[in-house]
Amino acid sequence: MGMAWRLAVAALGLVALLHGTLRDSDDFFPFGSMAQYATGHDLNGQTRSTYILADTESGQEKVRVPLNATGTGIGRAEVEGQLGRFIEDPSLMQVIADAYRAIHPERDQYTHMYLMRDIYQLENGYVVGEPERVKLGEWKVVR
Template sequence: MGSEPAVRKISRVGVGWRLGVTAVALTVLTFGQLHDTNDYFPLGSLSQYATPRDMDGTVRSVYMLADTTGGDQVRVPLNPGGVGVGRADIESQLDRIVADPSLLQGIADAWSELHPEADPYVRLYVMRDTFQLEDGLQQGTPTTEELTTWEVRR
């Protein structure tokens, strides 16, 4: 049988460094929770996962549509490969986007930069479908509303 490895004590500097990093992480987490923001992910608000849903309530789904230079209306791919941002990013900033639709210009610009071969967007629509649930299952067709639009600038 071999000898046990020697146990080393952490120095005061090591303890201080670890406590400092822990304090910073907890401060950022607390700030993110109090301000209900995902800007500090993964130390942001996790409330979207912490609330139960009413099995007989409603579910809202935000998405975007775009008119293209080719005359088509397409669904905007809200993912890193599509326009560089996900649907959750749009949902977390929805109040700001509705108040200032010019923020959507970045979505159109990102599409053109990421997909130079595709028809550029000329108009963007932020839409929301509301589904009624009964026992957790969708009932009927969703109600669709247009939250805001943006004419893309060239």
């Protein structure tokens, strides 16, 4: 009984890992895609950083939205993992604004959000120059 149980658990783990790899999905984290480990990076290429900026009720413009457990409860990796969906449907940023409001009701709330990407040029593995800033989408927050 003990050996059969261990084999069944191992088989389930392998199936979950295969599922995540073939679908390029982290639905069953940590049994997600291993693609991030599959290739090296060009030391003279580019690296990209995705983030969200927001305007606030008090008039502050383009403040950085904290994409972490204590800021919004939503991590930057979660946004990057579904970046195509956010670009296609910027209204998904409403969830982030709502989460921030739920966690920090006493703080200055967001009125407009901007999905951004910085593209850094690398030279011998080091960043050179200023990043190219690209707006990928924006959303007027609904209250």
